[in-house]
Structures are given as structure tokens and as C-alpha cells.
Amino acid sequence: AQSVTQPDIHITVSEGASLELRCNYSYGATPYLFWYVQSPGQGLQLLLKYFSGDTLVQGIKGFEAEFKRSQSSFNLRKPSVHWSDAAEYFCAVGARDSSYKLIFGSGTRLLVRP
Amino acid sequence: SQTIHQWPATLVQPVGSPLSLECTVEGTSNPNLYWYRQAAGRGLQLLFYSVGIGQISSEVPQNLSASRPQDRQFILSSKKLLLSDSGFYLCAWKQGAYNEQFFGPGTRLTVL
Secondary structure (H helix, E strand, O other), X not given: OOEEEOOOOEXXXXXXXXXXXXXXXXXXXXXXXXXXXXXXXXXEEEEEEEOOOOOEEEOHXXXXXXXXXXXXXXXXXXXXXXHHHOEEEXXXXXXXOOOOOEEEOOOEEXXXXX | OOEEEEEOOEEEEOOOOOEEEXXXXXXXXXXXXXXXXXXXXXXXXXXEEEEEOOEEEEOOOOOEEEEEEEOOEEEEEEOOOOHHHOEEEEEEEEOOOOOOEEEOOOEEEEEO
């Protein structure tokens, strides 16, 4: 069965520091992978996606993620965090059937120290 | 451009009362539609999805139901709310060959 693991429940970084949020997936074939961000009380916004091709994908707000098949990972990175990046981040894998549903990880809450 | 609306934004209901949450999408046709629930401090749980009018698939057994009376309208209902139904309900839509989903602003439901 497909699953997504985000091992870090909370991460705290200082403003201006680099960031890496971890995501591991379980899927039998080449996955479709996504990162979403959620500010408190808001819906989810798509940061970036991977379908195929270049394993390093660029997203909005200066985020990038790298697909590593050998490690079943799709970690999210940002070289310099801004206070406005404080939010909850969700990794998801897409089911490749007619449902097109997303299986989400449990999320990582990012706190940014001034 | 496409937009997705959810109504109402917040709702406080007593236990045992009925529920109706509405989701509408503009600017697209024949989208897949999804209802998720997010309990406090938890991830997203897929409740229902629909690939077309009148077609509903349930992911989790519960006292909720969903309906799709029109192409771009998705409704989440309950006849009698439970305390455990409290949470943040998100609607999402998808179109095309991939799973990229776009989410609405959500409805905060509190059952007292």
C-alpha cells in the first residue's frame, strides 16, 4: 500500500538558516510526488510537484525538492528561511488509478526563530 | 482561472444536529472532487471523492455522506453530528492526467 512518512513533527530554524524537511514514501512504481504548505486556518497551497524527468524540482517561494528513488525520498529544501515560511508542510504521493487521490504524510510544523 | 469556494467558513453545531457543507468550483468542467478532514494537530484524511455527477466513493466508514448534484458542486452531509466530527474540512479539485489537487479555504466545524 502507498504511504508517506514525515519523520519530523516539528522543526525550528533561525531566520536566514537553511531548511530541509524530510519525506519518505512507499510506492510500487514511479510516484507522483507533491509538497503542500498550510498556514494556520487556511487551505493547502501547492509548493511543487514531481512527475518525471529532472529529479530536482523547483517550486514557489524559493523551495526546491529532490527525488531520490534509491532512498524513496522527496525532501524539501530552502537555502534561506524567512519568518513568513512558518507553517505546516505536507508531503503527498499520488495514487495512479482512476481516483487520482493523494496520500498525505502527517505533516511537519516549521517554526522560525527571529 | 479556476477558483474553489467552501461554505460556510466556520460552523458551531450541537451534537445530534444535521450538517451540510458546500464546495463549488468555478472555471473548470468535469473535475474530480475530494473531501478531506483534518483533526486538530493531525494530517489530512480523505473522506470522499467523486469522478463525476452522482458518483461518490467513500474512503472511511463514518456517519458522514457526500453528494455531487452538479458538475462543480460537492456537498458533505450528516444526519446527526458526533463530537468526533469536529475538525477542519477541506474540499479539493483535480483535472487532467496527474494528481495535482487544488484546495479550498476550508470549513472549521465545532461540534459541542
